Structure formats: C-alpha cells, structure tokens
Amino acid sequence: MINKQRVLDTFLELVQIDSETLNEKNFADRMVKELEALGGVVTTDEAGKAIGSNGYNVYASFEGTIPGDSMLFSCHMDTVKPGNGIKPVVADGVVRSEGDTILASDDKSGITGILEAIKAIKENGVAHRSFEVIFTIAEEGGLRGAKNLDYSRIKSKKAVALDSSGNVGKIINQAPGQNKIYATVVGKTAHAGLAPEEGISAIQVAAHGIAKMNLLRIDAETTCNIGTIEAKNATNIVPGTCDIIAEVRSRDYDKLQAQTKHIVDSLQAACDEFGATLDCKVDTAYISYNVNTEGELVKYICENIKDMGLEPNIVPGGGGSDANIMNRNGIEAVVLGTGMSKVHTTNEFIEVKQLENTAELCYRLMTKA
Numbered sequence: 001m002i003n004k005q006r007v008l009d010t011f012l013e014l015v016q017i018d019s020e021t022l023n024e025k026n027f028a029d030r031m032v033k034e035l036e037a038l039g040g041v042v043t044t045d046e047a048g049k050a051i052g053s054n055g056y057n058v059y060a061s062f063e064g065t066i067p068g069d070s071m072l073f074s075c076h077m078d079t080v081k082p083g084n085g086i087k088p089v090v091a092d093g094v095v096r097s098e099g100d101t102i103l104a105s106d107d108k109s110g111i112t113g114i115l116e117a118i119k120a121i122k123e124n125g126v127a128h129r130s131f132e133v134i135f136t137i138a139e140e141g142g143l144r145g146a147k148n149l150d151y152s153r154i155k156s157k158k159a160v161a162l163d164s165s166g167n168v169g170k171i172i173n174q175a176p177g178q179n180k181i182y183a184t185v186v187g188k189t190a191h192a193g194l195a196p197e198e199g200i201s202a203i204q205v206a207a208h209g210i211a212k213m214n215l216l217r218i219d220a221e222t223t224c225n226i227g228t229i230e231a232k233n234a235t236n237i238v239p240g241t242c243d244i245i246a247e248v249r250s251r252d253y254d255k256l257q258a259q260t261k262h263i264v265d266s267l268q269a270a271c272d273e274f275g276a277t278l279d280c281k282v283d284t285a286y287i288s289y290n291v292n293t294e295g296e297l298v299k300y301i302c303e304n305i306k307d308m309g310l311e312p313n314i315v316p317g318g319g320g321s322d323a324n325i326m327n328r329n330g331i332e333a334v335v336l337g338t339g340m341s342k343v344h345t346t347n348e349f350i351e352v353k354q355l356e357n358t359a360e361l362c363y364r365l366m367t368k369a
C-alpha cells in the first residue's frame with residue numbers, strides 16, 4: 001500500500017525543484033536518479049537540443065511478472081511561469097503556493113503519484129505488470145518534448161497521461177486537434193491620395209476573404225477563430241500587406257483539415273479576385289484523438305477507479321496534451337485527472353487527498369491484472 005506521508009513529502013520536495021519550460025535539466029537529472037534507484041532501466045534523449053531546452057525526456061521501463069500488456073505512465077516535468085522558487089504551504093488538507101508563484105501540481109502531482117506507486121511496489125515486493133514511465137520536457141506551449149520522443153523505445157501500446165484538472169476518477173478519452181494558420185495577403189502599395197488606382201489594398205482583400213468565411217462554432221466538434229488581423233500604415237498609403245492568424249480545432253481529423261482548407265481557400269479566392277497574392281503557412285499544433293469508451297483501456301481504468309470507491313467520469317477534453325501526440329504515434333492514451341486546480345495561475349492548489357488518490361490509482365494500474 002502507498003505511504004501517505006511520503007506522498008506529501010515527495011510532492012512538497014518536487015515542486016521546490018525549479019523546472020520552468022526549457023529549464024528542466026535539474027529536475028530531469030533527479031528523475032533519472034529516482035527511477036534508477038527504483039530498479040528501472042532508464043534512458044534519456046537529445047530532445048532538449050532540438051528545441052532549445054537544457055533538459056531531456058526521461059524513459060524508464062520496469063519488467064513485470066503478472067499477465068497483462070505493458071502500460072505507459074506519462075507526465076511532463078516542465079511548468080509554466082512564474083515557476084521558480086516555489087514555496088508550498090499546507091493548510092487544512094490543501095497545498096498552495098505562497099501566492100507569488102504557481103504551485104506546479106501541473107504536472108508534479110502526476111509524477112509524485114507514479115513515483116510513490118513504484119516505491120510501494122518495490123519496498124513490499126509486490127508483483128506487478130510490465131510498465132514504462134515517460135517524463136517529458138516542454139509540454140507547456142507546444143508539446144515539444146512529446147513531439148521529439150523516440151517512440152521506437154516505447155513498447156507499451158496503452159498509456160495514461162496523468163495531467164488534468166478534475167478529481168481522481170476523471171478520464172479524458174478524446175481531445176481536439178488544432179491547426180494554426182499564418183497568412184499574409186500581399187497587395188501593392190501606392191499613394192492613397194495621388195494614385196490609389198495603382199495600389200491593391202491588402203486590408204480590403206483580407207476583409208473580403210474573411211467576410212465570406214464560416215467562423216466560430218462550425219459544428220458540435222469543430223471551432224474556428226481569427227485571432228489577429230494586422231496592418232499598420234499611414235492613411236495616405238494603400239496597405240501592401242495584411243497579416244492574419246487563425247486557428248481551427250476539431251475532434252475529427254477530416255473536419256479539422258476541411259475547415260483549415262476553407263480558411264485558406266477563402267483568402268486565396270479574394271486574392272485572385274483583386275490580383276493580390278497569398279503567403280500562407282499551416283502549423284499543426286496537435287492532432288485529435290478519440291479512445292473508445294467501451295475499449296479495454298478505458299474499462300480497465302474505470303474498474304480500478306470503482307475499486308477505490310470513486311466514480312469514473314469520462315469526458316471530452318478541450319485542449320492538447322502529450323496524449324494527442326502519443327495517440328498519433330500508435331499508443332492508445334487517455335488523460336487522467338489528478339485533482340490539480342486553478343493551474344497556470346498563482347492561485348493553483350491541490351488537496352492532499354487527491355495526491356494520495358493519484359498514487360493509489362497508479363499503484364492499482366501497475367499491480368492489478
């Protein structure tokens with residue numbers, strides 16, 4: 001069984017090791033030591049070099065003896081800002097920061113749970129399934145660690161990412177994909193008073209294209225928004241360029257691509273009509289996934305949640321996480337709630353009970369056939 005005092009002690013210690021995005025090295029070094037001491041076969045990679053981080057992704061595998069497929073447990077090590085010099089405060093069963101930083105329960109609540117589960121297994125000699133652990137860098141702001149993982153090293157075909165707000169029991173089985181569109185309409189500058197007919201107004205062309213777009217709520221699983229439209233000129237100059245930044249999200253991959261094409265095509269049509277040109281780049285931020293609620297993975301997790309006396313709560317997610325990238329790389333992955341609350345703010349907090357429940361759930365998922 002898990003050691004509740006150790007769960008809290010571990011969490012309080014881990015949040016005090018700074019690991020803002022791209023500065024994860026000290027924390028990653030510590031994870032390597034922990035996982036090796038627990039008997040894992042630990043490797044690291046060069047992902048940090050590729051993305052400008054001093055850290056690296058940490059991989060660990062633990063060979064088990066009970067039947068059942070190998071399972072992957074994943075968390076990210078990086079935190080948002082302000083995440084340096086965190087001083088956790090425990091009062092009335094709740095952990096908070098002193099108020100001038102985040103708490104980093106996103107995602108060190110998950111890391112704490114995984115480490116405690118393995119410690120409990122090892123010190124009691126409990127039989128367990130084969131499992132792997134991945135701790136990524138740079139999840140915040142682009143899932144860059146997960147995008148640069150060496151997936152050939154990962155044997156598991158099923159995974160849980162412990163990385164969501166909501167109490168233990170929450171399972172996110174689907175999430176949208178997102179494309180970002182960076183477009184520049186290139187018209188032709190001219191003096192607006194002397195010879196406007198020699199110019200092509202990039203603002204006018206962009207406005208024409210945007211007016212014909214289908215935007216905002218597209219359908220139950222697809223949304224689209226223009227966040228930026230920018231051109232700054234003196235009023236006596238016909239604007240030569242206009243920048244547009246838009247995003248499309250959908251839980252359905254084909255719809256994501258279709259709506260993205262619609263945005264690009266609308267701008268292209270306007271450019272063609274006015275004799276302007278379009279310079280456009282589509283960046284795939286992350287790709288959607290949808291794990292079957294009746295499938296083996298979700299059912300297995302639900303059973304273990306119920307065995308703890310908790311209620312499984314299967315919900316769709318609204319954003320991207322490392323699970324999007326794992327699903328795209330052939331690993332069926334869902335995201336689990338760890339009880340982290342008000343994340344990415346200095347009001348972030350977590351109940352001690354939720355830390356214990358996360359450790360308990362990890363322990364069960366590792367040891368129940």
Ligand SMILES: [Zn+2]
Nearest residue numbers: 076106107163
């Ligand atoms: Zn997170």
